[in-house]
Each structure stands twice: as structure tokens, then as C-alpha cells.
Amino acid sequence: MFELLGIPPQALFGQLLIGLINGSFYALLSLGLAVIFGMLNIINFSHGAQYMMGAFVAFLLLQHLDIGYWGALIVAPIVVGFTGVLIERLFLQRLYKLDHLYGLLLTFGLALIIEGIARKYYGSAGLPYRVPDSLQGGQNLGFMFLPNYRAWVIVFSLFVCLGTWFVIERTRLGAYLRAATENPTLVRAFGINVPRLITLTYGFGVGLAALAGVMAAPIYNVSPQMGSELIIVVFAVVVIGGMGSIMGAVVTGFGLGVIEGLTKVFFPEASNTVIFVIMAIVLLVRPAGLFGRSA
Amino acid sequence: MAVGENRGADRRRYFSMKLSLLWGSKGNDGSKKPSDQPKVSIEDETSGATVTKDMFGIAFIAMTVLLAIAPFFVYPLFLMQALCFALFACAFNLLIGYVGLLSFGHALYFGWASYLSAHAAKVWGLTPELAILTGTLTGCVLGLIAGSLAIRRLGIYFAMITLSLAQMMYFFALQAKFTGGEDGIQAVPRGKLFGVVDLSNQMTMYVVVAVIFLAGFLFIHRIINSPFGEVLKAIRENEQRAISLGYKTERYKLVAFVLSATLAGLAGSTKAIVLQLASLTDVNWPMSGEVVLMTLVGGLGTIFGPVIGAFVILVMQYKLAPVGEWVVVIQGAIFVLCVLLFRRGIIGEIARLLRIRL
Numbered sequence: 001m002f003e004l005l006g007i008p009p010q011a012l013f014g015q016l017l018i019g020l021i022n023g024s025f026y027a028l029l030s031l032g033l034a035v036i037f038g039m040l041n042i043i044n045f046s047h048g049a050q051y052m053m054g055a056f057v058a059f060l061l062l063q064h065l066d067i068g069y070w071g072a073l074i075v076a077p078i079v080v081g082f083t084g085v086l087i088e089r090l091f092l093q094r095l096y097k098l099d100h101l102y103g104l105l106l107t108f109g110l111a112l113i114i115e116g117i118a119r120k121y122y123g124s125a126g127l128p129y130r131v132p133d134s135l136q137g138g139q140n141l142g143f144m145f146l147p148n149y150r151a152w153v154i155v156f157s158l159f160v161c162l163g164t165w166f167v168i169e170r171t172r173l174g175a176y177l178r179a180a181t182e183n184p185t186l187v188r189a190f191g192i193n194v195p196r197l198i199t200l201t202y203g204f205g206v207g208l209a210a211l212a213g214v215m216a217a218p219i220y221n222v223s224p225q226m227g228s229e230l231i232i233v234v235f236a237v238v239v240i241g242g243m244g245s246i247m248g249a250v251v252t253g254f255g256l257g258v259i260e261g262l263t264k265v266f267f268p269e270a271s272n273t274v275i276f277v278i279m280a281i282v283l284l285v286r287p288a289g290l291f292g293r294s295a
Numbered sequence: 296m297a298v299g300e301n302r303g304a305d306r307r308r309y310f311s312m313k314l315s316l317l318w319g320s321k322g323n324d325g326s327k328k329p330s331d332q333p334k335v336s337i338e339d340e341t342s343g344a345t346v347t348k349d350m351f352g353i354a355f356i357a358m359t360v361l362l363a364i365a366p367f368f369v370y371p372l373f374l375m376q377a378l379c380f381a382l383f384a385c386a387f388n389l390l391i392g393y394v395g396l397l398s399f400g401h402a403l404y405f406g407w408a409s410y411l412s413a414h415a416a417k418v419w420g421l422t423p424e425l426a427i428l429t430g431t432l433t434g435c436v437l438g439l440i441a442g443s444l445a446i447r448r449l450g451i452y453f454a455m456i457t458l459s460l461a462q463m464m465y466f467f468a469l470q471a472k473f474t475g476g477e478d479g480i481q482a483v484p485r486g487k488l489f490g491v492v493d494l495s496n497q498m499t500m501y502v503v504v505a506v507i508f509l510a511g512f513l514f515i516h517r518i519i520n521s522p523f524g525e526v527l528k529a530i531r532e533n534e535q536r537a538i539s540l541g542y543k544t545e546r547y548k549l550v551a552f553v554l555s556a557t558l559a560g561l562a563g564s565t566k567a568i569v570l571q572l573a574s575l576t577d578v579n580w581p582m583s584g585e586v587v588l589m590t591l592v593g594g595l596g597t598i599f600g601p602v603i604g605a606f607v608i609l610v611m612q613y614k615l616a617p618v619g620e621w622v623v624v625i626q627g628a629i630f631v632l633c634v635l636l637f638r639r640g641i642i643g644e645i646a647r648l649l650r651i652r653l
Contacts, residue, residue, distance in 0.1 A: 043451045094635060100451050101397045102634050105591065108584060109630025116624035232580065236459040239452055269470060276463035280444055283456065287447040 012265055013144040019261020020254065021150055021219065024157035025051075027253025028212040029234045031161055034243040035168070036205035038181045039198050042092060042103030048231025049114035050206045053080045054213025055222045056118060059129055069132035069218070076214045077207035084206030088199045111228065118224035126221030153215050160211065161250040168246060177201065236279045241291050248291025350651040351516065354599060362505050371501045372569070377609045378508040379566035384589040384601030385515050386558035391587075392596030393519055394551045395531035396446075399454045400461025401586050403441065404434040404556040405563035406578025407464060412564030413480040413573035414473055423486045423494055427507075427564040434560015435553060437464070442552030446545055449534075461583060468578045479574030483567055500569060507565050511558055516598055518554060527551055588626060591633045594640025599653045603641050 029047060036044045044050075057079050058072035067075060087110065095102050131149045138147035168174035180187040180194050188194045213227075220226055241252030256275050264271040282290060365374055383405055390396045412430030415421045421429065445456040468474045475481070485494040494500045518524050529537045530544050537544050567573045576582060585608065593604025608626075615622045633640070639647060646653040 037451075043455065091631065091635060098638075099395075101391070101454070102638070104397065104399075104451065104454055105587065106631055106634040108587075109627040109634065112584070112627030112630065113624050114627075116620060116622075116627060120620040120624070228580070232458055232462045235455040236462075239448070239455050239459065272466040272470075273463045276459050276466075279456070279459055280463075283444045283447050 009143050015261040015265045016258060017144070017146065017150060017261075018264070019258040020154050021257070022260060023254035023257020024154050025212050025216060025230065025253075026234055026237045026257050027161055027250045028157050028208055028215075029230065030237045030241065030249040030253050031164060031246060032205040032208035032212075033234065033238055034246060034249045035164070035208070036202055037243050039177065039201040040088075040092060040096070040103070041100060042095070042107065043100070043235075044202075044205065045104055045107035045231070046087075046111040046114060047107075047206075047209050047234070048227030048229075049111040050080055050084065050209040050227070051213040051216070051230065052118065052222075052224060052227035053083070053114060054210025055129070055217040055226065056122075056213075057210065058214045058217050059127055059222045062129070069130075069214070072214050073211070077210040080210035080213075081203040081207030085199055085203040087206075088202040092202065093195070093199075111231075115224050115228060122222075122224060124224060126223040126226075129217040129222050131218040149218060153219070157212070157215065160208070161246075164208070165246045165250070233275055236275050240275075240279050240282045240289060242289030244289075245291045248289075252290060350649075350653060351598070354653055355513075355516075358599070358602070359509065362509070366498065366501050371497045373609070373613070375501055375504045375569045376566065377606050378504050379562050379569060380586075380589065380609060381602040381605040382508050382511045382565070383559050383562035384586050384593070384605045385512060385598075386555045386562060387586045388590045388595065388598075388601045389515055389518065389558070390551060390555045391590065392600075393524065393531060394527045394548060396548065396552070397454045397587075398445070398457040398552075398555070398583075399587070400441070400457035400459075400580075400583050401555075401559050402578050402580065402582035403457075403461035403464050404437055404559040405566075405582065405586070406468065406573075406575075407437055408434040408560030408563035409567035409573040409577050410468065410474050410480065413483040413567040413571075416486060416568060417480060417483045418473070421486075422490050423488055423503075423568050426486075426568060427561065430564025430567065431557055431561045434563065435557040438553040438556020438560075439549075442549050442556065446548045446552065458580065458583065461578075462580060465575070465578050465580070468575060474573070474575075477575065479572060479576075480567075481572055483571040483573065485568055485571060494568070504565060504569060507561065511561055512598075512602070515558065519598065523547070523550075585626075588630060588633075590640075592629065592640055594643035594646075595638075597640065597642040597646060597653055600640050600642035607641070 029051060033044060033047055036042065036047075054076045057076040058069070061067040061072045061075060062069075091106055091110075092103065095106060131147075135149040135152050138145055139151070140146075166174075168177060176187065176192055176197060180192070180197055184194045216226070237252055237256055238249070240256065241248045243249070256278065259278070260271060260274055263274040270277070362374075362378075383401070387398065387401050390398050408430035410430075411433040412426045415429040416423060416426035441457065441460045444460065445453050448456055469476060473480075485500065487493050488499075488503060492499060492503075494503065519527075526537065526542055526547050529540075529542070530547060534544055563577060566577070589604035589608045590601045591604070592607055593602065594600030611625070612622060615625060637644070642653050
């Protein structure tokens with residue numbers, strides 16, 4: 001067996017795979033953040049909590065209604081997205097005329113509430129969620145073993161990211177969205193219900209987070225703090241990529257996941273911090289972010 | 296006749312509409328800059344235009360008297376802890392209340408200062424004043440590094456960058472040997488102030504903490520009311536205009552950031568000596584959120600607000616300790632309520648009702 005820089009290829013490709021998996025979640029979450037920020041001008045601090053909610057809804061569906069993974073993949077984003085619609089209608093709508101900071105503070109408070117309730121009823125320990133039967137097992141690729149479920153996560157999240165890109169950049173609905181981001185008053189004058197568009201955008205972004213949560217459940221277990229750990233890294237990803245472009249968010253998400261995975265192989269002590277270090281370097285070299293328009 | 300008039304009015308309306316469209320599109324070009332967007336700034340929310348009297352002197356004396364008699368009625372250790380958090384919140388408020396910068400990573404300066412202060416007192420055997428000085432300098436240096444990175448981006452990015460940098464340093468604290476990882480640094484000796492005054496006496500320690508708090512508080516008041524502070528407020532109100540007036544706003548923001556981090560460091564290192572403990576709790580992100588909550592409850596951009604907020608939140612945490620996990624939920628609910636209904640905070644509301652500046 002050949003070795004790369006003294007690292008056995010199993011370890012290298014294994015970490016690369018984990019990096020791609022993490023990267024798919026970074027991409028899905030930063031995509032949702034970017035979509036929400038584009039329309040609402042709010043950084044959705046509860047994004048991590050809503051990702052966790054997705055995983056919990058999947059868990060509860062299996063426990064109480066005997067609805068498995070595939071059902072949860074559809075039901076959970078809709079349920080959580082609907083709570084997002086309620087949050088936008090009840091709370092966020094009142095904040096658009098205020099400083100952006102208040103949106104961040106409000107969603108931070110919501111994140112504390114959601115996470116606190118989950119912890120109260122389910123404790124801090126992770127709850128296991130089984131990989132669906134149809135994705136059990138894996139492929140031996142010769143140089144590594146590829147579990148089917150992980151391959152599915154990477155492919156499906158890529159598909160969702162590209163789908164979102166297509167909807168926003170290539171369809172009429174997306175054109176309305178982009179126009180409403182640029183000039184809401186004018187778009188309203190053309191008879192388009194912009195407030196409803198904003199509400200649905202928030203619901204969609206939150207639904208994306210929940211979808212990521214369902215996909216993460218079989219890999220990381222379901223636990224109340226799974227979101228808060230992730231969301232801060234995703235913030236760094238968003239700072240690196242800039243929120244101006246959708247493709248930017250996707251590419252940065254996957255790229256940083258891979259870099260993080262490689263760091264685990266070559267310099268494990270730094271694997272927790274490498275993304276933050278990259279953020280610091282990017283801020284020094286390109287303050288606007290890799291894909292960002294100038295701040 | 297009437298028809299003609301109507302037609303004229305129509306034409307005028309048409310032109311004014313065209314004009315407003317022009318203006319609209321012009322305004323929109325600039326809307327990428329956060330300062331150009333119509334928004335309610337923190338100042339409008341907090342003090343308003345009805346301010347008539349500055350009651351700082353009277354309120355400050357009242358606070359000092361309260362602090363002098365409080366230890367005879369309240370457990371001194373609680374008071375000392377609350378004062379450390381009050382100073383921490385005041386330091387944080389210097390940034391959000393007077394420059395309009397939301398730092399979501401102030402636990403970084405608080406926590407790391409408390410580590411260094413604890414380490415200096417325990418391992419290097421420094422006297423408490425030197426240990427606190429070590430911690431404060433730590434806050435200063437970290438503030439300089441983090442601040443010079445964070446001020447490169449505006450608004451919402453600023454909050455995310457400060458949070459990310461704080462999280463990075465949290466992982467360092469988790470992995471570094473001297474911090475003791477999950478255990479933290481325990482049994483930090485309080486030692487003798489200047490090698491003479493024994494601080495193991497609770498009352499002596501209280502006096503020292505109260506003096507540090509009042510000095511820090513007065514220093515912040517001085518900053519806010521200096522010409523430098525006026526420039527900071529100008530930046531908060533309209534950074535573009537401050538730039539066009541010739542101020543190097545980046546430099547002002549950086550100095551304000553470093554001052555805030557240094558004072559947060561002072562609070563953190565004093566806390567390490569008082570509680571004889573430095574732990575991961577002080578450097579983790581919920582601590583950053585807590586200081587935001589204290590300031591928000593007390594009143595953003597009011598000088599006494601963070602002090603009241605810190606006491607309110609700490610009392611709440613003690614009272615609610617029996618219900619355990621619900622504390623976080625209640626804190627989250629307070630966040631939501633404050634943002635939706637109570638943006639001026641306690642002191643901000645009182646100041647508005649009495650038409651004074653506090």
C-alpha cells in the first residue's frame with residue numbers, strides 16, 4: 001500500500017470523507033443564512049437551533065408516529081419551516097425598521113429558548129438515530145470504504161444546494177426574490193406581495209436548516225447542543241465566503257469542510273480552530289470575504 | 296377651469312413621482328452601506344430628544360453610598376461577583392452603546408484575563424494587584440489583535456467575527472495545559488495587596504473590588520464625555536459623515552475596542568481573584584451572550600444601565616437556581632421580550648420618564 005507523507009491512505013481518505021460531510025452541512029447552513037440575510041437583512045442566530053429542531057422532529061416522528069427517515073426528510077423541514085413562518089410573522093416583522101443588531105439579539109434569544117427546552121426534556125446526551133435500511137452498508141472503493149449513507153448525504157446536499165441556486169438565479173420566483181432584495185418598494189409597486197415573499201423566504205431558509213438536521217441525525221446523533229456548536233463555525237464560513245453569492249456560500253462550505261478534514265490528518269490539535277484561523281487570514285488579505293462585495 | 300387645474304395638479308404629481316423614483320433609486324445605490332439605510336439607532340431608542348438634565352453626579356453618589364452600606368445587608372461574595380459582572384457589562388456597553396458595535400465575543404477578554412490573572416497569582420506567586428494587572432494587559436493585547444481584525448467589517452459581520460475569534464480562543468483554552476482544561480484553575484490564592492493587606496478577609500476584599508469597580512466606572516464616564524467619546528458617538532450615528540469630517544474612524548473604533556477589552560479584562564482578572572477560580576465558563580460563548588443580556592436589560596447606551604442589568608440578571612440566576620435548566624429558557628425569553636417591547640432597558644425607561652440622562 002502506498003503512503004502519502006507518512007499518512008496511510010485509509011486515514012487520509014477517511015478524514016477527507018468526514019470533511020466533505022461536514023462541508024455539506026456548512027454549505028446547507030450558510031446557504032440558508034445567506035438567503036435569509038439577503039431578504040430580511042437579519043442574521044438568523046437561531047439557525048443552529050432550527051437545525052437541531054429538524055433532527056429532533058425526525059427523532060420524534062420515528063418514536064411516536066413510526067415515520068422513518070424518508071418521511072422525516074419531507075415532514076421535518078415543513079414543520080420547522082412553519083415554525084419559522086410563525087416566528088417571522090410574530091417577531092421578526094417588527095424589527096425591520098430597527099438596527100440589524102436587534103434581529104441578531106432576538107434570534108439569539110430564540111436559540112436559547114429552543115435549546116433550553118430541548119435540554120430540559122431530553123438531557124445533554126445524544127439520542128441515537130438509525131441509518132435507514134435502504135442506505136445501510138457501503139462500497140469498498142479499493143483505497144477506502146465508503147458507507148452508503150455518507151455518500152447519500154454528500155450527493156443529496158449538493159443537489160439541494162444546486163437546486164436552491166437554480167431557483168434563485170434561473171426562475172421567475174427567484175427573479176422576484178432578487179428584485180425584492182434590491183428594491184422592495186418598487187417590486188411592491190408591481191403588485192407583488194413582498195411581505196409574504198419575506199415570510200416565505202424565512203420559512204424556506206429555516207426549512208433548509210431543518211433538512212440539514214434530519215440528514216445529520218444518523219451521523220452525529222440527536223442532541224440539544226448539536227446546533228450551537230455548529231452555528232459559530234458556520235458564521236466563520238459566512239465571514240470567509242461573504243453572503244453576496246449563493247455559489248460562494250456552497251463552494252466555501254464544502255472547501256472549508258475538506259480543509260478541516262485534512263487538518264485532522266496532518267495537525268489534529270488545530271482541527272477545531274483551523275476555520276477560525278482561515279477567517280482571520282481572509283480578513284487580513286481580503287476584508288470583504290472571498291466572494292463578497294465590499295462591505 | 297377646474298379641469299385645467301386638475302390637469303396641472305396631475306402633472307405636478309407626475310413630476311414629483313418621477314422625482315421620488317429618481318431619489319429612490321439613488322438612495323438604493325447607497326443602501327449597501329448600512330449607515331444609509333433608514334433605521335432606528337440605539338441613541339433614538341435609549342435617550343431620545345427630551346433629555347433635560349444630567350443627573351450623573353447625584354446618581355453616582357447614590358450608587359457609592361449604596362455600595363458602602365450594601366455589604367452589611369447582602370452577602371459580600373455575591374456583591375463582589377455582581378460588581379465584577381457590572382464592570383464587565385459597562386465595558387461591553389462602551390462598544391455597543393457608544394460606538395454602535397455589537398461584540399458577541401467579549402467572553403474572550405473576560406475569560407482569558409481571568410486565566411492569566413489566576414495563573415499569575417497561583418503559579419508565579421504575584422501579589423493580587425500585579426496579577427490583576429497581568430490579566431488586564433492580557434485583555435488589552437487580545438483586544439488589540441481581535442479588534443484590528445474585526446473592525447475590517449461592518450455591522451452584522453462584526454458580531455460574527457468577534458464571536459468566531461472568541462470561539463477560537465475558547466478551543467485554545469480547552470487544549471492549553473496551563474488553563475487546566477475542564478477543571479479550570481482552582482484555589483487561586485487571594486494573597487496580600489501590595490504584600491501588606493490580607494485579602495482573605497471578605498470585607499477587605501469587598502473594599503478593593505468596590506474601588507476597582509468605581510474607578511473603572513468613572514473611567515468609562517470620562518471616556519464617554521471626552522472629545523474622543525463625542526467622536527465615538529458621531530461614528531455610531533453616521534460613520535460616513537464622521538469620515539467626511541476628516542476623522543479616521545477605523546482608528547477611533549480600534550481604540551474604543553481596545554479600551555473595552557482592557558476593562559473587560561480588568562473585570563475578569565478581579566473576578567478570578569475574588570472567586571479564586573478561572574474556568575471554561577468564563578471564556579465560552581454563553582458568557583458573551585450573558586453580558587449582552589445584562590446590558591440590554593439595564594439599557595444600551597446608558598451609563599448606569601449595565602450595572603443595574605448585571606445585578607438583575609445575577610439575582611435572577613440565584614433565585615432561579617432551583618429550577619435548573621429553565622434558567623436558559625427564561626434568559627432567552629427575556630432577550631425576546633427586551634428586543635420586542637423594552638428596547639430602552641430599565642434605566643433607559645426611567646431616564647425617559649423622568650426626562651433625565653442617566
